[in-house]
Amino acid sequence: MTWHVSEEDLRAYARGELAPPVLWSADAHVTACARCRAALAEAADPVALDAGWERLDAELDAPRPGPSERLLVRIGVPDHIARLLAATPVLRGSWLGAVAAVLIMTVCVSNAVRTSDTPTLFLALAPLLPLAGVALSYGPALDPTYEMAVVAPLDGFRLLMIRTVAVLAVALGLNGLATLALPGYGLRALAWLLPALALTSTGLALAPRLGPVQAPSLVGGAWITLLLVARVAGAGGEGALVPFTALGQAVAAAVAVLAAGLLVAGRDRFDRLQGGAV
Template sequence: MTWHVAEEDLRAYAHGELAPPLLWSADTHLTACAECRARLAHSADPVVLDAGWERLDAELDAPRPSLTERLLVRLGVADHTARLLTATPILRRSWLLSVLFLLVMTVLAGRVADTPALFLALAPLLPLAGVALSYGPALDPTYEMAVVAPLHGFRLLMIRTVAVLTAGLALNGLATLALPGYGLMALAWLLPALALTATALALSARLGPVLAPALVGGAWLTLLVVAHERARTADSTLAPFTAAGQSAAAAVVVLAALLLYQVRDRFDTRPLGGFPGDGTA
């Protein structure tokens, strides 16, 4: 140690009279300095000393923020919001690596088959799956913390959704760069991805965070099967990835966003996963 707590500050600390920021500095220093702890033990009132040790124990036991969380706080994000963002279940290394691996395999399959159809069909489902896994008592280990957070339920849902979409769309975007030969066609997954996610969120207010995305994903797969049969017969592009299909997806995004806004208060009465049929009250 190159410095120690001044005697008058240590005396004030011992009597519980030291105010921040000197109090915080003393707490931090005492966690690492045995000499100052020994001086404090000889001069402190036992009751005040116990309170000080409790503060130190709480400081030592507090979870250390991750690099991402510290970066978000430095960028101006509130600390509790940063904690909720970085605690989003699907933003784990294992999930992200699995998604990246799946996208790589899909891109390779598309190159071998000389068609981006498989990638375009799969890419919209990944953000949808991420949103489905980002909240709810059955899937989110931080559910209790999220529910008691000092945030409007709808805002909390949007915070989690933005985090999931940012990660999912970024990975999808990187995969798109591996298909430069298809031009704008390689980006035809974007509007369907937003449409599926927005629709699932809007329906979650009534159907729950698992059933709603599952139904939306099933509807998407059904649509692709029907579109594939028609495209094979007419030797044309799958309908969802044509200009008309993209326009329809954009309209669905707008309508689903409006519906989500209309039902936003339901996420307070049944917060983030406390929906009918999920086993919670």
């Protein structure tokens, strides 16, 4: 070996004061150089040296934040919340790409097959996407980071609400962009919004009793059944399905408000749900 760690750097290394990247070079060199290890042993306080190794191990083992986590921290989101949001499965590229593809195909079909004054296929599908996103964002069955979320310094209800708001913001934003691609329908293309809020809030309110996956699944099945019944009942008539009429929108708004109230009233149950899942 033609290069050795200087005596001054060895003393700083022993005191735990040597900063990267010199620290990394010295660490790699000392591991392979008997001469420098002997010099380090003479200059080092064993307690300080052990503390230095512990600090090095902690720094090497510390998780490296990704681009989304760094962006969240930069805009003021606390570190632990940014990490929980960045680890949410449905906020990753694969899920967002799948949602975008489904919306694009639905918009294309709605524009190509104009059987009525209402884009029924789009309005039927759009409320299910936020509900599915919330179902996939929390729970031991589908969230690979669930154990980390459970030990986060947050109660179960607040953690669920943080992820729900993030998922809703993304899903509703994508739905809103898709709505802009249906200019021929005017405000009728926004009839998905209130059903989406009603389905999501109902799924969340039922989660403590039925589970974070079963509850949204049941609510989504009920929505599909409702649409099929409305389609059969109105097969001989014209116009939009009942859920997308003024009466249907009023009912959706009432359901959303009622479910939100029940959700807040039963917020303590989410801690039991979280503990039971662990």
